Amino acid sequence: MLKALLFSLLLTLASSTPCRRTNTPTPQKATSYLQPDPSASTKINGTVDITQTKTGLHLKLYIQGLSPGEHGFHVHAFGSIFPNCTAAGDHFNPDNTTHGAPTDSVRHAGDLGNIVANEFGVVDTEIVDSVIALDGRYNIIGRSFVVHANRDDLGRGNAPTSKTNGNSGARVACGVIGIAKS
Template sequence: MAKAICILTGNHTAFGVVFFKSDANGCVTVKGEFTGLTPGKHGLHIHSFGDLTNGWISAGPHYNPNNEMHGAPQDEKRHAGDLGNVDVNEDGLAKLEMEIQHFHLTGIHSVIGRTLMIHQNEDDLGRAGNEESLATGNAGVGVAWGVIGICQSNISEKALEEKSNQ
């Protein structure tokens, strides 16, 4: 079992903490909380690089090791980094919980060291019928981002949440 964590910051108002945990069957559970976002849906993606030297721009394109078109997390063919949307309430808060089988925390398709990013706009999941939709889902600029890092395997998610709130 492997664990990872990502602390997202970026535009000075949005903040998030996302935990990743893989099981013996290769499924990755992704749990997170976000604050400081505008209400509505926001695209969530893993980007190819953990390079934040130029903010969200240097993180590169969506993580796409199989050279697929952009799509929804449940689509058979989509970028490995396509995580769909986060639904933000009127208070600017959002919670995320999903199970993923199209990337891993170890091996050749590991997302460790890559950037997790929440975007300004809703991800259209590649269904808008234009070139940008098939590349990015028309999700727009990044508003919060962070590099996915290795997490100590003996630390619980609750302990990590408490540390991140200090």
């Protein structure tokens, strides 16, 4: 009888103890190689190097082959870019909110605003975002970055797609986000 009571007590304690990940460290670095969308006749390519910091996710972008000017840049829901960048799905939006600017309190998690290509079509910039991460609810590992043909209106335009994708146009380049060797 005492053994049965002790066993049921241990079983109750074990089932009420929350599970913890003890052997799976949070990745500190990730990367994405951007390639042109096959349906867009461009030669865009680039890299996004990602580091998790205490102040947010730090993105270092180097992209070439874009038309000069602003281009929408987002994290999309899926890590699939075959047969083209459309396979990446919509913007990463775990909270089911409307599109906005990176600084807006209401925005898709994947809304990273605009990147600016210089007169040679090169983007060499850094972004720090406090919403997306390399673990947890806003984890971007296994999702995709997408570069759009046009400027993102940050959800402030009058176009029908303004509140869903910033009216940023076609997808001209994309890349799957993966864990990088630290």
